Amino acid sequence: MSSGRPRPRQLVEALVPTPLTVGAPEPAPLPTLPAPAAPSGDGRLLFDVARPDAAGRVTARALLRALGWTPGLTLHVDAVTGAILITPAADGAHVVGTCEELPLPAAVRHLCGIATGEPVLLAALPLRNRIVVHPTNTITAVLADLHARPPAAPTPDALGGFGPACAC
16 A cells, blocks of 8 residues: 655665765875075074173173183183174283183173173184174164064065075
C-alpha cells in the first residue's frame, strides 16, 4: 500500500546538497621582504651604553677589547663640544681600571651634563683609537631632529624590491 507520501529518507536526501568537485584554493603569495641590511662590523664605529657609577666610572669591556686597550693604559679625558673624548696618552692623568672601566672625571661630567646613573652612549672609533662619550641630552636632540622629518619614500633596491621607508 502506497500512501503517496515520500519516504522520510528521500526527503532528507533532497535537503543535503551534492558536494562540488572543486580543487583546493591556490595559496596566497608571500610578501616580498626587503634585503637584509649589511652588517656594520666594518670597524669604523662601535657602540655601547653604560651608566656612570658614583665614582664616575663606566664599564665598556667590549669597546676596550676592540680597541686593544688594557687595564693600566693611561688616558687623556677631555670635554669637547658637549661630549667626552677619551684617547690613550703616555702622559695621561687617568687610566683604564682593573675591571676594564673608563674614568669620567667630575669636571668633564659636569661640563657635559652627565649625572650619576644616567645612561651615556659610548662610541668607539677603532681607526682613530678613541672613544667618545655622548650624554643623554645630545642623543635626545639628535633623535628628535631625525624623527621630526618625514620618512623618505621607499625606493627600489638592487633586487627589485622595496627597502624600508625609514633609514633608522
